[in-house]
Amino acid sequence: MGKSRSATVTCAYLMQHHCITPDEALAQIRQARPLCEPNEGFWKQLELYHSMATPKEVDEIPAYQRWLYQREIELSRACGQAPEAEKIRFEDEHVREQGGAEFELRCRKCRRRLATSQYLITHQPRPNTTAIATPTTTPTSPSCSHYFLDPLSWMKPELEQGKLDGRLECPKCKANVGKYAWQGMQCSCGDWVVPGISLAKGRIDEVKSRPLGSGTAGVGVGMGIRLPPSNEGGRRTGVGGQGNL
The missing domain is CATH 2.170.150 (Metal Binding Protein, Guanine Nucleotide Exchange Factor; Chain A)
Structure with a gap:
């Protein structure tokens, strides 16, 4: 009792409070309780939490939202059903x-x-089992x-x-x-x-993909406007002196 779920919660706390990895947190816990062993699902969640830089709030973080979506897909798949329309995540x-x-x-x-x-x-x-892959x-x-x-x-x-x-x-x-x-x-x-x-x-x-600033849509966005030779020495003001075009 207490070797998986409570150990996972304690690991998460140590990771967030001391900015350490899941392995380092579990090593600390095992100094006092060697049998602690988060199950595979909990361990993956700890790794995800570490990859998110252990925030205090996770609800709005895209990586966590994707994890929730994948969980929904797994549950729907287990029931032999498609996910509910409002739960599909259109990336x-x-x-x-x-x-x-x-x-x-x-x-x-x-x-x-x-x-x-x-x-x-x-x-x-x-x-490929018949060739070096x-x-x-x-x-x-x-x-x-x-x-x-x-x-x-x-x-x-x-x-x-x-x-x-x-x-x-x-x-x-x-x-x-x-x-x-x-x-x-x-x-x-x-x-x-x-x-x-x-x-x-x-x-x-x-x-x-075209790099930003290429094509006609990119004129003036990173490429600039080519000036006639007479203007190469500097940009002239617009009509009535209202500034550069």
Whole structure:
């Protein structure tokens, strides 16, 4: 009695109060009570708490919210049901999109952007038993026929229907671009991803993201305006001397 749950709470307190790791906290506790051993689920929560820098309040932290969402998915999966519509976490509504995404995923038919690389879920292809396999931590590899990703807001009309599985259509041209299965889906590389929300590589183009300030939309944002040769010595004021254009 008291070797798992109470030890976990004490570890969390020591981590928050003394800014130490879960291992260091447990080592301190075991000096007084050697049998203490948080179970696997509690230990993962301690590691998550440490990765969040042990805040006093966790409710509004994205990493904790994602953990709650994953718990909801696990409970729904155990019951053989899709998660309730109001509990689905559409990642692009919670995370501000970063300009550092490596690439975009676009519908091959109409070129509509469906996702960026920041929403891809990393999975581990299973090693090939007949050849020397090189482990990878990239979101997708040549052996994968799908891109797995978080739920995104354009998927709402389909995912909120409460079905266990189905197909995903491009919101612009209605082309079939992928599929989903709340119970999980096996990638062609052999790994099992839960939940399985995927875009088929054969129906998607991977386009390298443009850096901020590029293209016509980026004029004046990091690139500036090219002046005629007569003005290269300095910017002239606008009409009536109202300042730079």
